[in-house]
Amino acid sequence: MYEETLTKIREAKPLIHHLTNWVTIYDCAQMTRAVGALPVMAHSEKEVADMTNAASALVLNIGTLTEPFVESMKIAAKKANEKKIPVVLDIVGCGATPLRSEKTVEILKDVHVDIIKGNSAEIASLAGAEAEVRGVEAIGLKGDIKDIAKELAKKENAVVVVTGKVDIITDGERVENCTYGDKIMGKLVGTGCMATSVIGSFAAASKDYVKSSLEALSFYGKRAELAAEKATGPMDFKNKFMDEVAR
Amino acid sequence: MYEETLTKIREAKPLIHHLTNWVTIYDCAQMTRAVGALPVMAHSEKEVADMTNAASALVLNIGTLTEPFVESMKIAAKKANEKKIPVVLDIVGCGATPLRSEKTVEILKDVHVDIIKGNSAEIASLAGAEAEVRGVEAIGLKGDIKDIAKELAKKENAVVVVTGKVDIITDGERVENCTYGDKIMGKLVGTGCMATSVIGSFAAASKDYVKSSLEALSFYGKRAELAAEKATGPMDFKNKFMDEVAR
């Protein structure tokens, strides 16, 4: 199901350039390495274009955004657009503060994002639907998230990935679901961010981002299930999960 | 002893807004999640007030402070004061450099801090007593730390928490001690910072900050003891400790 793409990643070792948050930055790097790609984290406005120029995918994450950091994201994304490598944007906390909502909109206006990823409340908030985001957590929303995601995908000409108990992946026409994963993931900080790194790594190996995102989340969820079986708590799960992915 | 407050936290899932250091930021987030609260880390001056506005407690930590970062702390704390949610300040390395001492004093002058937390040398240094801080480590001090803490609490109209072999918690009148914990904690980076996140989470569920801090440290110390029994080294302890807390 995802074996072929995984093999491609492990052979090509694509460089995945991240501009991510300071909370889960190590986990994103190690998860990328575990998948078989090469992570690099670089955010100075003086080098992001050069680093993206050497990369096969760009992963953006607004988890601890600042204005200069978003400027660096845009410089990197412009280079990625120019080079036609995939740009993945994780809209962490979109809807929780005006800054996060405004900057998400600004990024989507100024550069092309290939894959927009968030939890249901973040995606709904971006789409203009009513939703409650507490910090970086989805608390509730009104409306059907599948329809909301499809509309957003059409509007932004992007693949939209909504993570949750059932992940939804859509380009506005096709809709795929992914049901793999384990509830322990909800007790661990960073599972969303790490998923984005995996989505970025798979996107580097394929031009069909609906398929690559479905593969990424299926791989991620199935390895998580294997780790969860043996885990005695969230941190034990994290260690085992990363090592399952590395297999 | 702390079960009731713990249950309240796990039911209400209060948002704990952190402006913390870049070393232990993940551990603070995961420890907060393990307690049952929701962590969020946000430091842009453009969003800290909005994020604090949605939060139930604010945790500040000067471990890797810069001047702009301290400005963000003050903006957040002003909002917290306005909303009457607790502000916890971990004065990491206070006394080690003039910047840390000056900024600690500046924060305490400009905003109200409900709980001031540090090791004995940091607290003594802030109180004007003679103390040696090596980096972020307490090396020695002159005078009785209990008296020093009581005076500081009165002066700052705050609860003062001094961590060490025996933790001291005082509002200047009442003095509580906490003796739980294990010596392996001294071999692990981050145990002080994580304790502050737990103190913040418990403060979110109670208005009696002497009691809530005592509960927080008792809970923290007892779970640490359980983990230490089975731990084969500091990192193994860390994983097991976080998972004991998550139970």
Next chain:
Amino acid sequence: MYEETLTKIREAKPLIHHLTNWVTIYDCAQMTRAVGALPVMAHSEKEVADMTNAASALVLNIGTLTEPFVESMKIAAKKANEKKIPVVLDIVGCGATPLRSEKTVEILKDVHVDIIKGNSAEIASLAGAEAEVRGVEAIGLKGDIKDIAKELAKKENAVVVVTGKVDIITDGERVENCTYGDKIMGKLVGTGCMATSVIGSFAAASKDYVKSSLEALSFYGKRAELAAEKATGPMDFKNKFMDEVAR
């Protein structure tokens, strides 16, 4: 072989001031603590000189460099030069972008660095040899890395440490090799950065930086071998490795 120096470190508990990257900052701190030294991470231009003034070694790492961060590095290094404490520079990703190469050269021009450390492609790139760096990973190089390292050491009047399957340590005249370690280290983010913290800790306890670096890498590699024997994956290795070092 390294026991005497290790004992000295554990008795003196030297403060190792780091200006490092945001990816592996926790791991560098915990590795330093595990060795027996005291880590401190501080990067504000307003306190780096004061913190270095209290330190026994300075560790610089350009893994997530920005221009202001490099300015802080230079302020700290000037103080270290003045105090005659060792400065270790890990040139992460040198050669991957012009910024990294330029800033490495700039640091080496403006301050004295006692130990320059990188992988073969980073060192070759700095020395002006042909090399390919993908992100922070050595992909290939032309020429004999031993000769390149010797020339660089002479030119910079520094000890050069090249990490890889066989580590090379040279001051331009003496050349030492270290063959300890395990291939699982290549699957874990941060093994290079943590090695630099250990090199810094050992340099704090000795003035012969060829000998201290050889001891540091031998200690590091042998403990890694012990951990690797029992490890079930890269993250399990990381936890066990740090705990082996802490013994």
